[in-house]
Amino acid sequence: MSNTGNGLGRWAVLISLFLFLSCAQAQDCKGVRVLVSGYYSNVHVYDACTGQFLRNLDDSGRIQGAQAVKAGPDGKLWVVSEGAGTILRYDLKTLAFSDTFASVGAPFGVTGLAFTNDGDVYLGSYSTSALRRYSIATGASENMPLAGLSLLKGPDNGLIYAPQGELLIPGYDSNNVVGFNLATRSYRQLVAPRADGLRATRGLLLSLDATKLYVTGERSNQILRYNYPSGTLDKVISTSINTPTGIAWFDPTTLLVAGSGSMGSGVLKIDAETGEEKSLFIRVGAGGLSGPTYIAVVLSGLDPDPQPNARVLGSQYWVTALGRLSGTTVDMEAHTAVGGSFGEDFDPSFVTKPRWGSISLNFLSCTEAEMRWTSTGEDSGNFGSGGYRIQRNLSNPQVAACQRTGIAGTPDSSWLQGAWYGGPSRDGEGFVLDTDGNGLVFLTWFTYRPFQQQLPDGGSP
Template sequence: MKFAWMIALGLAASTAHAQSTCSARLLVSGYFSNNVHVYNACSGAFERLLDNQNRIGGAQTTRLGSDGKLYVVSEGSGQVLRYDAQSLAFEDVVIALPTNFGGTGMVLPAGGEIWVAGYNYDGVRRFSASGQSLGDAIAPRAAGLNGADNGMVVGPDGRLYVPGYDSDNVVRRDPASGQTSVFIAAGAGGLNETRGILFEPGGQSVLVSSEGNGRVLRYNASTGAFLATAISGLNRPTGMAYHPDGSLLVADADAVVKYDPVSYASRGVLTTSTAGQVSGTTFITVLPVATTSPVDEAQVGNQYWVSGSGSISQRSIEVESVVSTVGPAFGAAYNPAELVVKRWGSMRVEFTSCTRANFSWDASGANSSGFGSGSYVMQRAAANEFTQRCEQQGFANANDLQWIVGTWYGGDARNGEGILIDKLLDGRAFVAWFTYRPR
């Protein structure tokens, strides 16, 4: 019963997928066909070309923005174009790139900026949402970068990773210092003509497509050390992405092929270049499609979230101001202007061992939600490396408090609710409680 609530979430997601139409499109950028080719991500059937007005020349990276728009790097025309991500209708030219820049990769970091990698520029330039140049994110040839390519990505650690196609390496930019350093050394593990970069689930390893020798290589996501050759014998692998069914997708010259994400065994061809007449595949994106299936009211339920940050004293977390949020709607109807934050009450977590804690709350009296007060004993939902280190050191000696981070719940008696804890840089803790509304 321990992980029943986790399993239930997974089953609900898979059931919903099975009962609906395909939840995604597959976008394949064709450099020589000068377009982005749109496919059904489930069947692999060709649906349409993204643009029918010859706006795209030398199609490179495609990215879905937080604004619900699709951004496309057009290297040949030196532009970044914007389309509606659902209707695929053209909207405007967002950025006119510098002459001979050679736009390839693109990321959309938080804050609304657009960062574009330049193959000829050998660096990464920042632009505002309105297209104004804001200077370099990575200066030309920094850390030996040569031929900045389209696999550029922001990793799960918040750092920027840029493939060097001609330098056969990957460089990494730290957002805190702004410094760029070598992440994967030139030729490490046989890396030749670096293209795609895809972090694997869990964030511990990263896949890099080595176009020059037909391989997908695997590296340590922290150190950049070579781990193994995941896939070999390919033609010219470029873009990579994860399919909605969990498969690894690899664009390989004349096809997009599905692979097992763990064993890397082939699961077959999803689509070929003859379908849709793709020429010179450079990049692929799995684009979510808004479904029209009715909401399953039985799954809406009455789950309720509250959260807050508080001080850590000895072995206890005190959150004096726990808040709830109300107002906005789900999905495309979400409007941040409707958000209302209200004080809910207070919470306390008193740890009694590396894996157990006393949890209590008070939401009574003025300036509270009126949920009342109570308490119960919690335990870890799943141990992690910090738990193991705490137990090795002994609870009384584990003073770095990293072991508090994670998911805690009340065992079988409180199955279906729990708290998520994170430790902040300023020494405080963030606590989120997922529970239910009173009846």
């Protein structure tokens, strides 16, 4: 990628969060670092709350033309050195150099990388408009089919992975966003060239529920938000920041955007809905930063908190629903919650409750019911649709009374209150029903994420 243009030249900052950062609200930022790549300088390390410069990542000269910086699933910090044509790895806690994962050569023009949930990393080539897959475990590589310059030209460092099994690729020179399906190895036009005025696509960022896609246009001075996966325009977030490039979540209501605004040039904090500038987080030139190209937020070795045991972390997920019993049927609107944190870090002001879908129960008896769910479309969790028969875990006096009279003869709805599940074949997930006795029913469904579900690149709660 050539860095041409006015000011510092064709520069960009892409911000990628290894963890969900809430520095403004955190009591102690001791365990968090912010790393900013400088194309003309180094990868610089900053304090996560104040933006104060701390040190350079590597003064050995290995890093030339720093681009994407991401925390990998192998516990390493991955750095794209475009000028040297290398992918470097560092220890996440100590920041010590580990190894050179791959040497692709400077003509390849590597800028972005994205990790998938199957142990692979994909590299994007700005110079050749190609994708290349590597196995993280073995280093084996494979070139992907080319999209063709009529569809994709100049993939840039905003390359990210979406939980639906698709790479999202910013076409800088084609002024668009392209999707690459990992299963079919096929491309699709997600955002058409110059759609809604978009020019020089740089930064991509999924919303925390992966239903919206933020896109920055460096030459059109735009921050646009599209529905995902449809690619239809949802909202124009901002047109007041010059040359916006990188974009990431700072907290559930605040975006970090690289560009030049009323508060200066560098990494700005802006409102995620209105685009209003809040502050300048890191200024261009701080600590010698020159030509910023990427930012990552990572845990440091100073984090005093115990780390959860990975062996007991699963993919459990739950939704809640509310409805009213009519005869033997209750239809409910279901919601989930995002933005929460475990233990003392929990702040209810961060929590949002987007719609997940709908759930219906048709009670066949006092102890059995047919459960159906629908979670499709943009205003949903997009878990699909289906259903199965459920049964009570335990009986109680209210259930016994219901069995004597049948559902139609019960004086109230207290008989349905309790724990239900799908029988031995679905042991491990289940339902808790609560009722006011007058037909109002509250349901909690303890289930699991879909098989390929993982947190979106660029931020997670």
